[in-house]
Amino acid sequence: MNDRAASRPLEGYFFEDYAVGRRFRHATPRTLTAADQALYIALTGARQPVHCSAPLARAMGHRDTPLDDLLVFNVAFGKTVPDISYNAVANLGYADVRFTAPVYPGDTISCASEVIGTKANSNAKSGIVYVRSRAENQDGTEVMSWVRWVMVTARKAAAGIPIVPASPKEVDAARFRAPSQPIPRALTAATASPRLWEDYEAGQVIDHPAGMTVEEADHMSATRLYQNTARVHFDALAAKSTTAGRRLVYGGHVISICRALSYDGLENAFAIAAIHGGTHSNPTFAGDTLYCRTVVLARQEIAGRADVGALRLRMIGAKDVPAAALPPADAGEKHPAVVLDLDYSVLIPRRQ
């Protein structure tokens, strides 16, 4: 091919290609519809009610049924993969993940990223690339923004002065997007759960009872829906020559499954306000059964709102060990069964 302009090489980018300040406008825009939401439910079992019920969505002040926060995250994330993590060895972490506007059926999402840091590994075979990504809708309104860092293979040798961005430890609650209207009674009527903001307290542990076994077809269908092309998820033949020896489940699918599992016990946590940080502690493979524990880190107030608050939560995803069988929460992160450790906040009604 006679590439006249700088064009994404077929073999993807390598560590050396990521200069701090480099920007990527990711292919291709995606119009999301109610079908993506239905597929999301079929692939994850999500039951968060605002994304399931049009009358409830309208009662919450939405003009239509908004798409699940994590569906939007996964689609937006998927857009960045060909440019950012096609040659990633590992997806190391997330920070400052903000959900800044709802996405409705018919909205078209576009994504762009900027390199904000790089750090070569001492063995020069790879290095860490830090990226700030943004997703916007067809009107140019930002709907999501996040930082992530990935370990990327070097083409020849990773080198350079390390530039490590200062990621915020948390998203300030002042930046949470609260509902435009007072929380209606329809929400707790929909969930049939009386558990509200006041019923949770720091240190509380919720071992969600359900488990979900992941199949190859499930995680591949989810990851294809997100148009995420990272080959580690799809190519069983190529995977044979990797350390794992098999296909990896996309980490965003693990987050989605854990969020779905956490519905029982957090029924009224109707939206994700922010993800403060998170790591995929261990890989997940098809055949693994995922479980979820929630540790309540803090109750957070939303300024000017007596009807709604936030809960800062630690979501611990484990494989093949039921949540109730995990050791006490503080040790959770280091347990070999733990595949996900996410620090995030949800919105939930307050008692009035």
Place this chain on the structure above:
Amino acid sequence: MNDRAASRPLEGYFFEDYAVGRRFRHATPRTLTAADQALYIALTGARQPVHCSAPLARAMGHRDTPLDDLLVFNVAFGKTVPDISYNAVANLGYADVRFTAPVYPGDTISCASEVIGTKANSNAKSGIVYVRSRAENQDGTEVMSWVRWVMVTARKAAAGIPIVPASPKEVDAARFRAPSQPIPRALTAATASPRLWEDYEAGQVIDHPAGMTVEEADHMSATRLYQNTARVHFDALAAKSTTAGRRLVYGGHVISICRALSYDGLENAFAIAAIHGGTHSNPTFAGDTLYCRTVVLARQEIAGRADVGALRLRMIGAKDVPAAALPPADAGEKHPAVVLDLDYSVLIPRRQ
């Protein structure tokens, strides 16, 4: 958690929690769309034409393409699971299943149930709970109603005076919901089949030729789409300590597959009028290949209609034995390969 109101416990309800007369308003309402219908087709292979073709649906008097009867049933049923059968040992039977109004894309389904009977088992470890469930749309119109009974584990010891409701042996044909308009020629044009009501007679056996092998990803995706949370379908690890040792396929998925398989030979049976009763005779597992036999039980007239009649049918679902290889129909229910024995009625045009 500090539960101030009576709230569904995370571990679900047990036999002792089901007092006759207790009512449950199930979480959460669900807005169904054309995407649920497309997913239903992808997961079952359904071809009943009124749910596939908008012009045909309009010619049949519908304002939009109605969702498949069994899709609605499965979604409505799924809503009841967290409250009714989360701790069920077995789903014993159905009766008096009526389809009272069509459901269109955009309609929102809510469900409620009332306990109408209980009967402790003699070993006191479990008991049978009888429930009448109803699903309604956003306007409060009932769209479905059914009775089912399940064997539920006791928390401590199942006891009490047995109350066994008198379930009708059949849904009276006078209660079948006939199309609002005369059956148009477009229906038989769509199916390209000349087989009409007059072409079937009591005792006739139709061994549908196709078979469908069930995969774990298929039945789990279907069951997640229905937001049915019964853990027996999803948790391979927990399943290891059950009698079966593995995940069970949701019985409603088996019914849906058999209905799809029965299309060839019943092409013009455009709607399910009622399910009179049914049992899941044996469990279905991933890897099983399902086949379907139909035994015609009776031709039924629809009062005041010369254009449409009903057929009362016995649907026998078998695993790993092709329908034509099953013994004569009367022995069907006791054959070890039989997984489903359903007594139902369909609507079908009459020759004019």
Place this chain on the structure above:
Amino acid sequence: MNDRAASRPLEGYFFEDYAVGRRFRHATPRTLTAADQALYIALTGARQPVHCSAPLARAMGHRDTPLDDLLVFNVAFGKTVPDISYNAVANLGYADVRFTAPVYPGDTISCASEVIGTKANSNAKSGIVYVRSRAENQDGTEVMSWVRWVMVTARKAAAGIPIVPASPKEVDAARFRAPSQPIPRALTAATASPRLWEDYEAGQVIDHPAGMTVEEADHMSATRLYQNTARVHFDALAAKSTTAGRRLVYGGHVISICRALSYDGLENAFAIAAIHGGTHSNPTFAGDTLYCRTVVLARQEIAGRADVGALRLRMIGAKDVPAAALPPADAGEKHPAVVLDLDYSVLIPRRQ
């Protein structure tokens, strides 16, 4: 059953049933929606942007987001299966596949076929049936047309004077359906790829880097979505007594996967103009990993258009051998790993 009119037998048609000139109006019409497109993406990973982005589709002159060409092909093809290839031993080839009008969400597709040739095999056990099929929308506008030939089992003995139709070697570029408006900059902005018509030349080989492992649930869900009922794809038990011993992946799913894999390197090839011919050289099974090589056969001009041209391409699909590991292209067709060899043309913007 008392079949009063000629009706499709439950066991399907056999070689003897196909007289040249016989016409079939296939069951059943199908209304396609945005959900079918979302499912298509989830099942194949397709990223061709005109089918993903509503604003881009409108900028290309479409009134709505058109459905993927191959989704339409697979649905239309599926309609023909019960009448044409239910008893097919092998799907031998395609020719003269034309995409004559876009299909939009809400359009209803109907299909008809005419037998245009038959040729008994010398062993009389089977014979080749040649069929011209057409799909039209609810307005009677033809949206697709194609010829295929299949080897069909004989009921008793295949015989008769051979009639082999003269299939065109290619679809004339004058028949390609070009966009109604000049290609907007939005297209290359969406793909973020500068590769245009002028950047490809005859003889060029593109080894697309990605691979996709096929699961049973994936190909069966796709094939069910298309309402294709060929039992070789679904019935693991019946498959045990076949030569392969297992379920076959529907060839149209293989084409769709290869088209999706070929996105990287052909990003701006926004539509399929025609399929000139094609064969499924070897069967594909679940567990196989598919790869795709493209060989550029020719640049084709579109009369009167300086903004858009066509590329005639050879799509070679291989299993378990990465494209770059295949021998030089000319030997490709005979390589035992090759499962697909397709001669087709795509539309792509020209440099202006």
